[in-house]
Amino acid sequence: MDNSGMHFEQNFSVENLKSIFKNNIKNKSGKGIDGINCAQFESELLPIVSRLSSKSIASTYRFSPYLEIVKSKGRGKQPRIISKPTIRDKLVLCALKDTLHELYEDCIQNQLPNTFIREIKSLLLQNEDELYYLKIDIKGFYDNLDHRILLEDCLKDINHNGVITLIRRAIINKTVPKNYKKVNSSSYHNKVGVPQGLSISNVLAGIYMKKFDIEFNNVGLRYMRYVDDILIFAKQHEINVIEQKVESALIAIGLETNDKTEKGEISKSFDYLGYQISSENISVRESTVDRFITSIIAMITDFKHNFQYRVKNSKWMTATNIKDLFLLNLNERITGAITEKKRYGWIFYFIEITDIHLLHKIDAIITNQFKRLDMFDSTPPAELKSLVKSYYAAKFSTFDGYIHNYWLYDSVTKKIQFLVRFGYIAEDDTKNYSQDEIERKFEIAKMSRIVKLEEDVGNIS
DSSP: OTTHHHHHHHHTSHHHHHHHIIIIITTTOOOOTTOOOHHHHHHTHHHHHHHHHHHHHTTOOOOOOEEEEEEOOOTTSOOEEEEEOOHHHHHHHHHHHHHHHHHOGGGSOOOOHHHHHHHHHHHHHHOOTTEEEEEEEBTTTGGGOOHHIIIIIITTTOOOHHHHHHHHHHHHSOEEOTTOOGGGGGGGOOOSSOOBTSTTHHHHHHHHTHHHHHHHTTSSSEEEEETTEEEEEEEHHHHHHHHHHHHHHHHHTTOOBOTTOEEEETTSOEEETTEEEOSSOEEEOHHHHHHHHHHHHHHHHHHHHHHHHHHHHOSSOOHHHHHHHHHHHHHHHHHOEEOSSOEESHHHHTTTOOOHHHHHHHHHHHHHHGGGOGGGTTSOOTTOOOHHHHHHHHHHOTTSSSSEEGGGOOSHHHHHHHHHHTTSSOGGGGGGSOHHHHHHHHHHHHHHHHHHHHHTTSOOO
16 A cells, blocks of 8 residues: 555654544543553653654554453353553554554444344345344454464555554564563463454454455345354355355454354344344343343442441542432433443443333333332432433433433533532532643543443443
8 A cells, every 4th residue: 555654654743643642542541551641641741752753653663561451251251351551552553543544444343233233123124034144253353363364464555664563563462460470471472363452453353354244245135244243144045055155264364153153044033242133023132131130230239238338438428419429320321321422331232122121121120129228218219210211312312411411511610510429529629620630530530431331231242
């Protein structure tokens, strides 16, 4: 690609790196292995980005080890290992991601899961007779992407050595647990796979699968892939042949299927991306429903058992404040939340369901839990929100005020009100914070709350 060098140098200019830090990283990123936070990084911003720019363009930049974050995927499943870069490395990776996005725009996974479900709903309405499905899960997808295939085949059109050098160093870089011993450093080097959690991981995976997607895009009636979940619709006599072709094509690029492969008539229900799909109904997979209910009950149980302790030990919050805060948190878990760019939470993820009865059922379970809470006189308060109303609000009137909207906190005064209301700072203490400190506290609080909402839909496959 003749323009790869131009994109690379523009994205790694000092001014652009400063802009990336301000818009994408400041107040939104935690510490990596070096222990440096955003405030410390910003205090030396100009000399740091100047070094990052010159070293990246000169192909002399080296990454620090990524910090290992272990994410549970549930009982009986291998945990997911997330690689957390330092803020310095995150800045470089963001600029590298922007370069790859410009060079491989067609490899960016833009479709959200519920977009696929919407397509499936339409397909089921049009082709109910004799339609079969084939569902394939790629085994250890990110962990098994072959470095040689990625760098020498998939990225062979990039003529700029700086781009390839940074990508190579980013994907072979080691991911280490906190307080690891440097004497054991060699055992952590990454010989295969793309580390999960990096800003370049998704686009690299998309580039890796580009030829595969093109090959199968016209197979059967409809081919779709969301990360490692492949779904193909076809006639009955085509399914077995397609399955063999998919398996062979995956093996050719160093990947394989796992034991989750399923096939059958669409009149019988099957799961895809956390949804339960049949020709008659679109619902939520049973294990996904159970996990969501369990998380809500755990939240209520924690409040019940720790209420008195928190009243006794809080520096500024009264019993009424703690009750109000619990209800605010519970309501946000039920409704989800919106920002200027995205929608978060369980109800937004499952917005394509037709099984409204399920939402009534979960609402009944939540309201019934209030019988355990003496603090609310064993009665659900009038302010308690519902999944049914959240569903209709999310679908038809997202911005009418029923769903928590972080976009509305558009001034320092409103951000202070948020921080007080949600228990992050005391009302009497607000004058002790500078405007910059309020902005930082708000962004950190917002992101931590959004992460909790995303946990409810984080293990869909």
